[in-house]
Amino acid sequence: MATQQDVAHGSRYNAYMALFMATVAMIVCFMSWSNFAPLSAQVATMFHLSVGQKTLLLATPVLLGSIMRIPVGILSDKYGGKKVYIILMVFILIPLFMITKVHTFGMLLVAALLVGMAGTSFAVGVSYASVWFPPEQQGFALGIVAMGNMGNAVAALTLPKISASYGFTAVYHFLMVLTVILIILFAIFCKEMPTNKEKTISGALSVAKESSTWYLSLFYFLTFGLFVSFTNLxxxxxxxxxxxxxxxxxxxxxxxxxxxxxxxxxxxxxxxHLRPMSMLQWVFILIAIFSAVIMLSFKSQAIFIIGIVGTGLAAGWGNGVIFKMVPYVSKGNTGAVTGFVGAVGGLGGFFPPLVVGWIKGWTGSYEIGIALLIITALICWYVLRRRFIKGDVHIVQ
Known part of the structure; x- marks a missing residue:
């Protein structure tokens, strides 16, 4: 059986095809995962939703898409990312079809929960793409495959226009067609990654014993959670x-x-090329600063946009830095570590919309919710500085 090192120095075509297709498939999956955010006003009108119900709907897909990243990442390591990716995309077709047929908010939440499985594509994509590249190229390669997050942006650009032109259900017909196309392309053009069939679930779960898994999870809770939350909010x-x-x-x-x-x-x-943890401390500082700008900008749309842009740049940079370190935590268990880190990061996108919606309903203000984001950024900065900057722990030398 080929080792990861063999693959890293093997077929360049297989490596770049895996990277390309994993990224494109993640874009399509993330479009489904984030489908409700750009349509939130229309859905709220159709189903007569309160602010709390609307934020609950936005958060629900994030829940399953976060928790299930752990088992899906482990399955990808054990059985192969190509197989798992194809099965995942076939499953996603079910809730997309359900959304076109539901007539109650309760059933819409069920469909939203199931479509959340699309968010697990991140764990599969990272596991599948990482094995084709040597360690010194994995920061860049994993940064590329993680650009599948762009699916949120593509959804925001396209889905409202499709709904306005062709109707609400046309959005989901469009997503189903895209998903079927990707299933076919993935099956034809991608080669399965090498796997270790002797790998056990308990062995994969051993990454939970690594303290670095949880530190990276905390940091990703902030940076990726911010990406998901703000894309929706x-x-x-x-x-x-x-x-x-x-x-x-x-x-x-x-x-x-x-x-x-x-x-x-x-x-x-x-x-x-640079020490990741040193860069992360500036990421957390910038997130706190630009979040403060947002908190003080709710009377000025221009300042609000400046805050959003600055926060997005800082969080995105941090996401890339964090995932540079993931393959180093536990050799051969990249999918498992990705699952844990991605799950906690996804939960960072689940709770804030609920908290913000609850605080808004209770106080009539969004500012308090943003203040909690600033506090979270400062906590991450303190933990990072104490453990990795002043301490002697180094995930990547």
């Missing part, structure tokens, strides 16, 4: 506070998601 903020229409709000949401995604491989590439 930006249209809500712009619509509720500034009265921006759904299509324009979707464009701003796409801007945020695009900045977060495009800067990610730059952060990963920089982490190939």
């Amino acid at each position: 930006t249209p809500v903020f712009l619509g509720d506070i500034f009265g921006v229409n759904a299509v324009t709000a979707g464009l701003y949401s796409a801007l945020f998601a695009a900045l977060c995604t495009l800067i990610r491989p730059v952060g990963g590439s920089a982490a190939d």
Whole structure:
């Protein structure tokens, strides 16, 4: 059986095809994962939702997509990313079809929960793409595959226009067609990664014993959670506070998601050459600063956009830096570590919309929710500085 080192120095075609297809498939999956955010105003009207119900709907897909990253990442390591990716995309077709048929909020939540499986594509993509590249190139390679997060931006740009032109159900027919196309292309053009059939679930779960797994999870809770939360909440903020229409709000949401995604491989590439933890402390400081700008900007749309842009750039850079370190935590268990780190990061996208919606309903203010983000950034900065900057722990030398 081929080893990871053999693969890393093997067929360049297989490596770059794996990287390309894993990225494109993740884009399509993330479009499904984030489908409700750009359509939130329309869905709220159709189902007569309160602010709390709307934020619950936005958060629900994130829940399953986060928790299930752990087992899906382990399965990808054990049985192969190609197989798992194809099975995952076939499954996603079910809730996409369900959404076109539901008529109650309860059933819509069930469909939203199931479509959350699309978020596990991240764990599969990282596991599948990473084995084709040597360690010194993995920061850049994983930054590229993680650009599949761009699916959030693509959804924000396209889905409101499709809904406005062809109707609500046309959105989900469009997503189903894209998913079927990717299933076929993945089956034809991608080669399965080498796997270790003797690997056990308990062995993969051993990564939970590594303290570095949990530190990276905490940091990713902030950076990736911020990406998911703000991609979903930006249209809500712009619509509720500034009265921006759904299509324009979707464009701003796409801007945020695009900045977060495009800067990610730059952060990963920089982490190939510089000490990652040293860069992360500045990421957390910048997130705190730009979050403060957002908190103070709810009377000025222009300042709000500046805060969103700055936060997106800082969070995206941080995402790239963090995932440079993932393959070093436990050799041969990249999918498992990705699952844990990605799961906690996804939960960072699950809770904030709920908390923000609850605080808004209780106090009538969004500012308190943003203040909690600043506190979280400062906690991450303190932990990072104490453990990795002043301490003697080094994930990557």
